[in-house]
Amino acid sequence: MLTTKVMLTGNEAVARGAWEAGVGLGIGYPGTPSTEILEALSLKDGPEVCWAVNEKVALEEAYGAAVGGLRAIVTMKHVGLNVAADPLFITAYLGVNGGLVIAAADDPGMHSSQNEQDNRWYALHAKVPMLEPADSEECLRFTKLAFELSERYDVPILLRLVTRTSHAGGLVLLNEEMKYSRIKRDYVPSPRYVTLPGNSRARKKVLERNLAAIVEDESVQTLDLMEITSPEVGIITSGASYNYVKEVFGDSCSVLKLGLVYPLNVNRIREFAGMVRELVVVEELDPYLENNIKAMGIRCEGKKYITSFYELNPQIVAASLANTTLNIPFPSAGSRAEPAAPGPLPGVPARPALLCAGCPHRGFFYMAKKAKLMMTGDIGCYSLGAMPPLEAFEASICMGGGYTMAQGLSLTVPEGQKVFGVMGDSTFFHSGITGALEGIYNGRAFVPVVLDNRITAMTGHQQNPGTGRMMNGAPTLMQEPAVLFKAMGYDPVMQVGAYDLDAIRSAIQTAKMASGKAAIVVKAPCRLIRGVEGGSRRAVHQNQCQDCRLCLRLGCPAISLGEDGKPVIDALSCFGCGICQQVCRHESIYEVAEVRS
Amino acid sequence: MIRETRTIMLDGVGGQGIIMASKILIDGLIQADYDVKSSEVHGMAQRGGSVITQLRYGDRVYSSLVGEGAVDVLFAMEKLEAMRYAHFLKKDGLLLMNEMEIPPASVLTGESSYPGDINERLGALPVKFFPIAAEAKARELGNVRVMNVIMAGALIKLIGLADDLDWSAVVTAAVKPQYKELNLEAFRSGMELVRHSRPQVLVCNR
The missing domain is CATH 3.40.50.970 (Thiamin diphosphate (ThDP)-binding fold, Pyr/PP domains)
Structure with missing residues (x-):
């Protein structure tokens, strides 16, 4: 072989x-x-x-x-x-x-x-x-x-x-x-x-x-590992937690690693418990094993020592079991080595995830905030629209929830006001369509918006029904959210370019005023898709700039505050989407005429 | 002889080539017959956020990651990210830092400022601190993207990682054929950057 x-x-x-x-x-x-x-x-x-x-x-x-x-x-x-x-x-x-x-x-x-x-x-x-x-x-x-x-x-x-x-x-x-x-x-x-x-x-x-x-x-029996190396403490664990236990304790305590975590092998657990004086359960998150083992009438401790918050690692496991009455030796002192610093160094600015320079979601979020829309969001790159400085929507729960939560909220606002719900194309196909239908069915004061970037972006660019391709690249019918909205009874259905702020403004305005059920599709492909070309890059006329800093409110990573306190646009990261030029009130941002490499 | 498990943590900003640098290290460690595990965080980190990878190698590696205060080597592609994760190092651990600043959003908008004293603060920690000008060197070579390979060369030289291995062959196999010469040159110049530094023996785990 x-x-x-x-x-x-x-x-x-x-x-x-x-x-x-x-x-x-x-x-x-x-x-x-x-x-x-x-x-x-x-x-x-x-x-x-x-x-x-x-x-x-x-x-x-x-x-x-x-x-x-x-x-x-x-x-x-x-x-x-x-x-x-x-x-x-x-x-x-x-x-x-x-x-x-x-x-x-x-x-x-x-x-x-x-x-x-x-x-x-x-x-x-x-x-x-x-x-x-x-x-x-x-x-x-x-x-x-x-x-x-x-x-x-x-x-x-x-x-x-x-x-x-x-x-x-x-x-x-x-x-x-x-x-x-x-x-x-x-x-x-x-x-x-x-x-x-x-x-x-x-x-x-x-x-x-x-x-x-x-x-x-x-x-199935071969999936479990029972390692009897000490009669003192026995640890029951599974999955990644087993790695942390072995890293810290090596062979210094007995370990039962369960490969089948449901249904539990009661006899195996009982046998193991009978071979050690004290039983500890090391598991990430909930006391799932612990509660089940206790329900078998077997004495053990788990969450008394091990946190149920976040991920574990060898250092957390070691620290959790170090200062207890448990009789466990710690052979691998490496897991408790002296740290270089007692904790994170202070004064380090955070580096949160951001919408990319040239992201087609940015313009709509900027205009939505300007229009002071009440809006709920959804799960995807556009979740970042809730972050400063865009701060365009106030709530999001789960896939598809961007439309339906908005409809519930619409029952709580003054007569005549509409609540907007926003999601991406893949989320719309995932579970937005039913919510959009609900809006028509129950006549909610609600405006659905699709930020259609023609890809499932956040998870790394997967195909979806809107891309016109199946996973293997084979062509298939390209779904259009606008067509689906129309079929449900939305009218007017406005499709606007993602980099055209005037068109976005007027679509929002029309939707707010419409007597019928308006829907908006904001469209431009994700700029990270191979082959998507940007425009000519933009730059700031430093002497014309009035330093109003409106362009900075776009939260574009290509725009920063320069040394003299005025905004500058990074030539390398600018995608040339041009929305900063549209936002500028002093005609201080201009197109740089050059061939992009 | 038992080879103790060591941990290298690579960090930086999305797009700085951390995945490629860790691939070179992993490929070499496998060839040197180490057991190797790695751990990455994907997802939202891809949108300009911090990126972290841990590599662990030894005769038998269980965990793919360690927590704060337990890393032997921090390989930081960016200065702020070096500072953000410096507390993951053990006392006397090794900090290799690319002299490069990438301002985060809050600095771009003027809400906070990029710390000006990073080298002083990191130099004051009880670690072996090696700031190197990998970005500048990469520009000199004509392609800023190879700064990751420069850093990898510096690290391998500095800690004498699997020093009987033909690392040039590992680099060649890891990169696209048309960039072979550029990357080999980057790798060699990384080694050259730390030529005058004494090889560092890592703190023992036990």
Whole structure:
């Protein structure tokens, strides 16, 4: 067997595992930190790989493929599972045919997320077995096995990832001679796939039987690691937390690492507990293992020591267990080395994420703030429109919520005032359309706006129904939000260029005054898309500038305050969008006539 | 001999080439038969925010990251980012800093100012501080983008990382063929920039 040692991220390893398992369909919706699973899978020959319009759609499609006999993997970020929760709960009852694996990536510490929900509870709640790998090698192995388990026990399998498994690189041995071989089981039509109460009553018994059986499965047993090295303290842990425990304690205390985190292997945990004097649970976020272990009647402590806030790391684990009555030696003093400084150095200005120079979202946000619109926003690059100096919208909750929250708010404002809701194109297709329809149906004083940059930008430029391309680049019908608005009954539907501030101003004004239901589409492609060309760069006439600093209120990273206190435009980072020139009241910003390299 | 696990943390601003620098280091460490793990933060960091990557190598590496006060080497592509994460270093750790300033938004708009005393403040920490003019060197070579490879060359030389390895071959394999010569020159000039510095032995983990 010809093998090579390569570094793969957890996401790449999950993709490789699915490919080795002969997966027929990979489908999901982009979301940090899960996005690169499908991107890696799409580079491999064999499976059908695509972005769905949202996570619920993705899971339902994957379920259909699985019922038909294919192996399918669905990917999403943690909050994506909220969107896909409806089919998740039911597929567990109905059972699968081909293996169905749902890879959902949590984001402890909220690096790029709105919350840090602990998705292990979903496994318990939906009765879907969950595997939790700790590193890239396990990501590959667990994913591959997950398909077999799904078929053997007739349930979907959840694969729980976190940022530090998805975006962590680790060494993996790959069999270079392996070929893709698509698995296809026979499809046998059966009433079991129909969710009627009678079927579901029968299926629930089957599900409980399968859940009891999977714990006893021989290959599942190999996912757990029981390392008995000391009779004093035993630590129960799983996933990335295991790495932190081993980093700090090495072999100085006994460790039970659980690979299957739902259903829990009660006998295994009891056996381990019987071999140590004190039991500690080290887990990130919620006391999921701890509460379940306590419910088994086993004495243990977890959150008494380990914080339930944000991510863990070896230093946090070491510090949490250092000053306790626990009898644990700390062999690896490195995890408690003396720091160079007691804490962050003071006086370091923050470097928050920003809309890029030339971002097509900027002009609308600037004009919306000027018009003092009451507006709710959504999830994407344009979430940054809430940041100073633009501060264009006041609230945002979740994908699609930008339209519907606005409608609720509209019931609280004075008669005649309208509330605007803003989201990007991909979010509009994901879950904005239903909210827009609601606005027509219930006649809300609401104006939907799409900032259509023709790409799913924040997660790194994925195709969506508005780009006219599928994930593999094949052409498909290019959806236009304006056409959909018209079909629903919006009138007038105004489509304006993203860099034309006059047109944006008049669209906002028209929408505020319209007796009908107005909608606005602000359009220009994301400037980071390959091939999108900027205009000629702008510069400031230093002697003409009146120093009113209006241009600085655009929050454009190309514009800064120069040495003499007047704004200057950086020649390298200016994209030439020209909105600063439109904002300037003293005609002090001009086009520089030159050929762009 | 057991090779203790070491941690290199790379930080800077999106677009400064941290991913490429860490790829060169990782490829070399794998060839030198180390176990290697890395950890990156993606997502919102791509929109002009801070970017952080950690690399850990040794005979057996469990965790892909460490917390504050536990990093052996901080490889900072930008001065403010060097200061932002300096407290991640261990006492006596090594701080390699690119002498480059990229003002954040609050500085651009005049709400705050870019600290003028970064080198003095970092120099006062109990760390081995090596500010180098990688950006200026890259401009001299005709392409500012190779400052990451200059920094990588300086780091490898400075800590004697896998010093029996043919790092030039690693760099060649990591870059696009048409930029091979430029990057090799950048790599060599990075090594040259720290030629007069004594090779640094990293603080031991135990």
